[in-house]
Amino acid sequence: MSSAPWLETDVSLKALNTFGLPATARRLARIREDADVRRVLDSPEVGRAAKLVLGGGSNLVLTRDVDEVVLKVEVGGLRLVQTRDDAFIVEAGAGLTWHDVVTETIARGWPGLENLALIPGTVGAAPVQNIGAYGLEMADRFDSLDGVDLVTGLGITLNRAQCLFGYRDSVFKNVLAGKAIITRVRFRLPRPWQPVLGYLELERKVAETGIAEPSPRQVHDWICGIRRAKLPDPAVIGNAGSFFKNPIVSEDQCRDIIGRDPHVVHYPMADGTFKLAAGWLIDACGWKGKSIGRAGVYEKQALVLVNRGDAIGAEVVTLAKAIQESVYGRFGIRLEPEPVVL
Structure with a gap:
């Protein structure tokens, strides 16, 4: 004891x-x-x-x-820190459920996080992973955060530049890994609010509904509907959301893959590189719905690995490695897992 x-x-x-x-x-x-x-x-x-x-x-x-x-x-608390002409600055405790904060900020009239609705996890994990979905990354709405240095016990405050945000990456996954704990996060929610709709599935929603200028709540509801249609609820089927990062390749690499498989889903990036849809690559290798032991690939979205019932971590890792080998063998691309394997 x-x-x-x-x-x-x-x-x-x-x-x-x-x-x-x-x-x-x-x-x-x-x-x-x-x-x-x-x-x-x-x-x-x-x-x-x-x-x-x-x-x-x-x-x-x-x-x-x-x-x-x-x-x-388990740090709680949600408050408006400052109302500026160009933004609301909102602070959330790191232990709060991320989706609850997205929903509550909209309800309180502080929109801007709606594209990140239904992403599992807590507020404190959002900067670590620089979560993102449907045309928006957490870094786009980030102001600063507070935490505690796990070596000295001193309080720390980091701004956006100091967090070194990248694609599903931050300073907390490398330099500060295991050396700091996040306790509160502040978000910069732009005023006036403008919807972020430059994503294919959202463009389809605009076309289907005829709503060219949706409200924050409408965008939130669209996102929730899109996610629920293809992603499993962790409360029902154990999973960690998207298991692999979408790989970034050069223009030459992308052209080579398109030459071999014209249907590959790809998105141009601002720096001239291309993002490939990892889920498409996995599906093309025939993994959707397949299992190894009690770990499987979700039937509706190949990017999500699931616990089919009493799986152990070793089964998930074995399945992930088999998928990585399969994708590399066909496309010459190494998929990188999003979750931390402990």
């Missing part, structure tokens, strides 16, 4: 990761404010131990029990 009453021991993580994979945390501390982090760091028992920051567990594949001290982020 732990001598520290705030330190939980032998905690099952199965309900704390959206894949529903079995694993046990030897020690877990719940973080509801910055002082909770400092209490862990000052502890003679676990202060110097390795740490694992856990939000909604939506970007995690657990293949083992966790010896690291799990810091379960």
